[in-house]
Amino acid sequence: MEQLPGFVAQGESFGLVCRLRKSLYGLKQSPRAWFGRFSTVVQQFGMTRSEADHSVFYRNSTVRCIYLIVYVDDIVLTSSDHHGISQIKQHLCHHFQTKDLGKLRYLLGIEVAQSKNGIVISQRKYALDILEETGLMSPKPIDTPMDPNAKLLPRHWNAVIRILKNIKGAPGKGLLYGYNNHTRVVGYSDADWAGSPSDRRSTSDYCVFIGDNLISWKSKKQNVVARSSAEAEYRAIASASCELIWLK
Template sequence: MVDEMKALEHNGTWDLVPLPPDKKPVGCRWIYTVKVGPTGKIDRLKARLVAKGYTQVYGQDYCDTFSPVAKTSSVRIFLAMAAIRHWPLYQLDIKNAFLHGDLEEEIYMEQPPGFVAQGESGLVCKLRRSLYGLKQSPRAWFGKFSQVVQKFGLKRCEADHSVFYGHYSPDKCVSLMVYVDDIVITGNDITRINQLKNHLFNHFQTKDLGRLKYFLGIEVAQSKEGVIISQRKYALDILEETGLTNCKPIDNPMDPNQKLMTDQGEPFSDPERYRRLVGKLIYLTITRPDLSYPVGVVSQFMQNPHVDHWNAVLRILRYIKGSPGQGLLYENKGNTRIEGYCDADWAGSPIDRRSTTGYCVLLGGNLVSWKSKKQNVVARSSAEAEYRSMTLTTCELVWIKQLLQELKFCENEQMKLYCDNQAALHISSNPVFHERTKHIEIDCHFIREKLLSKELVTEFVNSNEQLGDMLTKSLRGPRIQFICSKLGAYDLYAPA
């Protein structure tokens, strides 16, 4: 608490002033956190002064609050780029990041509990800087950070505003990614990287964490062969919390013969526990594409879970028990092509008969993006379901190409999209108009523009080689293992 107060005073966060008659002060409180490292060992104890932002009034105490954070796909793309080019990855941590933001509004806050200035108990804090808890603090901090980084000479990506880059010669570059106060830097210009670090040291209280090892709960291992990411500690923590550390593992996360319904069986006695556990499983899918479909299914029953839904969640945990160290390997495979696989399970939902879209995108043979999502409308044919899946995948392919072209990472190569439905491929390549297509929204047809411009090419893939199959339906264990091996997803801690 003393260290936090010193940081607040050093930063000039507030001035003690009498409260104006027409103003109401915002309250504050202390929050205590135990910070742990990737091994589970306690790293440090942390105290933070937090404003009670829920008492702020819109239009008076704050206006805009939006602040961008890096997409998880951007994080994986960043790591894959470093692996392909054999670039080192460095990590920095900004201490008391939100205290650096400049406030535009006039805000008054009560003095911190336990640190009321002697003889000045009637005064309040007029905030000069942003503070944790204020609704506009994330926006104020990101604006300040962007200003400092761009002053160094880096440019902000339009495809993802949390990514910054600089090219100082045809073969020298530096890239930076920020997620709130965690920063990752990579590139092949070591001199510029060190200059960038010093630039940040001069503007913020920054801790150099060295080579990237632990980021957003993701364990990162760098070697000459490539970059490995996993969430083993996080997975083991979930198993320990639910008491399934010693459970019997199984080889698939969901029974292919089971169809979960809305009002199936008895209501579950602790819905809050169900929601909390499913939320943690959603976060685990950052490095586990094999969990995306089953977790997506059980997340549809958050509002009113039943016992059968809870048992389905426990089955997912038993699957995780068999491979808690499952993760992704990024390596240089000799190319930087962007390829996508899309699939759809037509009318697969027994509740509303909507189809499920599944896609995965590879950069140079490395899996960087995937999704398993129920479609918004009921498809009248399997061709329509697959065509909608192709459209969603094309959107992701175009965005990834925009990001990589801004970073000048790859050549203007033609992207390739694989689909296992001949009818959908025919619709995408020809402006046909018949009973199967006349009701499909116009925006779905933009895939034809990408094909005509030669930016994208489609190709048929046999269903046995369809890597998106795992993201649309429940599969048997051997089939899951086959697809995972093709995607570069391995249990990194399994005995050789």
């Protein structure tokens, strides 16, 4: 940090800098210092940081488990151990100025609704904001998001408008995560062959379920032109396998 203009004392040499004793908000090292401090405090409680995602912490026992997810200064706690939740809340309040907002209702643009049947997540507010910005609040909604017979060319605007009109029919539609008796992981993959009329590349897609709950999905055009339908399928399987290995 350089000294402010006019701060140099009389008779002192120029070129001196301020010694940083504490990370200041807005500096590049402040997020790292904050997360380092937070990780230390959480691990003092006996939680372990996930090697796959460093923003996830967990503590498992024979019958109970606690999971903590942090994004900047937003924290989500979930557990089958209500007493453990109270303990970690007290632990965090002892070291940081925290505020308990109760059950999760809204996080990072995602709305959360909880019931005895499970948890439903949606992006209703985000969808309505997009419809308002694009001026599509008045047009009649469409039942299907895509025309199965349409071949997309480099100008995709009409296809995007159709998707938005489909969202208008049910902006609060989301995903239901129900309670399962098993946690078996199942993945499905597929690919077309030379489906893009502009460059003849294939499209890979996959979806992954834990129990009956959809947790991961992707659809992406392949980087190279497949010489056969079998090559396109193998590339889709490889992409799905990478996702399954990461989840495991």
